[in-house]
Every structure is written in C-alpha cells, then in structure tokens.
Amino acid sequence: MLTACVLTYCTGIKNIHKINYMKTIDTLHELLKHELKDLYSAEAQIIEALPGMIKKASDKRLKTALKEHLDVTTKQKDRLDNIQEMLGEENNTQQEEKKGFFANLFKSKEGEEHCKAMEGLVKEGKTLLKEDMTPEVMDAGIIAACQKIEHYEISSYGTAKAYALQLKMQKVADMLNETLNEEYFADDSLTKLAVGDVNLHAETAKSKTVSKKEKVRNNKVKKEEPAARPPRKAMIKKAAEKAVAKKAGVQARTSVKKGTAKKKK
Numbered sequence: 001m002l003t004a005c006v007l008t009y010c011t012g013i014k015n016i017h018k019i020n021y022m023k024t025i026d027t028l029h030e031l032l033k034h035e036l037k038d039l040y041s042a043e044a045q046i047i048e049a050l051p052g053m054i055k056k057a058s059d060k061r062l063k064t065a066l067k068e069h070l071d072v073t074t075k076q077k078d079r080l081d082n083i084q085e086m087l088g089e090e091n092n093t094q095q096e097e098k099k100g101f102f103a104n105l106f107k108s109k110e111g112e113e114h115c116k117a118m119e120g121l122v123k124e125g126k127t128l129l130k131e132d133m134t135p136e137v138m139d140a141g142i143i144a145a146c147q148k149i150e151h152y153e154i155s156s157y158g159t160a161k162a163y164a165l166q167l168k169m170q171k172v173a174d175m176l177n178e179t180l181n182e183e184y185f186a187d188d189s190l191t192k193l194a195v196g197d198v199n200l201h202a203e204t205a206k207s208k209t210v211s212k213k214e215k216v217r218n219n220k221v222k223k224e225e226p227a228a229r230p231p232r233k234a235m236i237k238k239a240a241e242k243a244v245a246k247k248a249g250v251q252a253r254t255s256v257k258k259g260t261a262k263k264k265k
Ligand SMILES: [Fe+2]
Pocket: 043, 046, 073, 076, 153, 183
C-alpha cells in the first residue's frame, strides 16, 4: 500500500514537471530561447559583479584582464540582444509570459528571467571579497571565482551554439561562437596568470604574513617587558646603601629598646 502511494506520488511529481515542460518548452527552438534568456541574465549579473572584483584585485595584470573582460561582457550582452531580435523576441525578456518548469528555474523572486546558477556563483565571489586575506591570496581567489563563472558561460554558450547549429541557424551559431571564443580566451588568460606567478605569490605571501605577525608580536612583547636592569655597579651600590640603611634602622630600634629598658629600671 505504502509502495503504491509512493509510486503514485512520484509519478505525480514526474507528470507535473512533464506537463509544465510541455506547456511552454516543447521544441528545441523554445529551449534555445530559454538558454539565451539565461545567458542574458548571467551576463547582466557579471557586469554588476566585475567592478567589485576589479577594485579588490591588486595584481595589475589581473586588474587589466578583468577590466577588458568587463568591456567584452557588455558587448556580449548586446550581442544576445541582437540574437533575440533575430529570433523575433523583444529585447526586454520580461515582457514574455513566463510559465513552466524551465521558466521557474530562471525566474527571480521579482518574477524576471533570472539565472539562479550565476546568482550563486556571483554570491560566492562577493563572499570571497569580504574575507580577510593578503592581497596576493585574494588575487588567487578572484581568479578562481572568475573561472567558475567562465566555465558556466562556456558550458551554456557551447550548448546554445549546438542548438542553433541543430536548428540550421548558422548566423546565430556564428554569433554565439564568437562569444564562446571570447570566454575561452578569458579563461585561458586567467589560467596563465594563476599558474604563471599569482598562485606562487599567494603561497609565499603566507610566510610573509607569518613574519609580519611575528614582528608585531615581538614588538608587543618588547613594549610589555619591564624596564632594563640598571648596570651591575649601580646595582651593587644600591644594595650596599640598602644594607647600610637597614643596619642603621636596626641600630636605631636597638637604641630605643635600650632607652626604654633603662627607664623601666
Ligand atoms: Fe560573458
């Protein structure tokens, strides 16, 4: 009985997805349009996120590479606009009715077409920027965050290009391929920077940090140490004076005692 219920439940879920999927995306053409909307949202989110990465990067070559890719990304977003026009879509993807399984995947809380995968990657990148790191380690982290983003884009543009080719949309495929090559180039540039010397600098920066910390700790200990001992001669003199003073005190007390004893007699 329980098995039957579970089976019915699972079949129900499967059917819900199937029904929603069939409602809105029942052709490869529709799937391509959804992939393009996802990419459009992804590019928009990257344009918003890259300035923060550029600001935080300290390696000049990394800064330059990210700035250049920001310009390229803006052009890629425009290219997607042109492709959507070619596909007979309005530039503003929000105008289209949004229903179905895939639409829900790309939809934000506000109801816009929104790439949730890119939202996660960007969020992870922003969290990284808030971490307490040396500039060198931060650079290595920024490269890693950007490459995760690049790999998502490479995967998505590759898929979209394959759909376009399958649909005999050569012009669209060529435009998507242009972007795909730009993403490959960006990814390769970041790899070269990382394995070139950024990762090495991140590794050596750790030991530098330790020495810096040690320096700070040593300075602190020095400050907390008691005042330096006076020279040995001065110490001997002081001890002698103390002994004389003590003896004098004892003598004084003895005299007082003797005086008191006499009075008693
Ligand atoms: Fe891109």
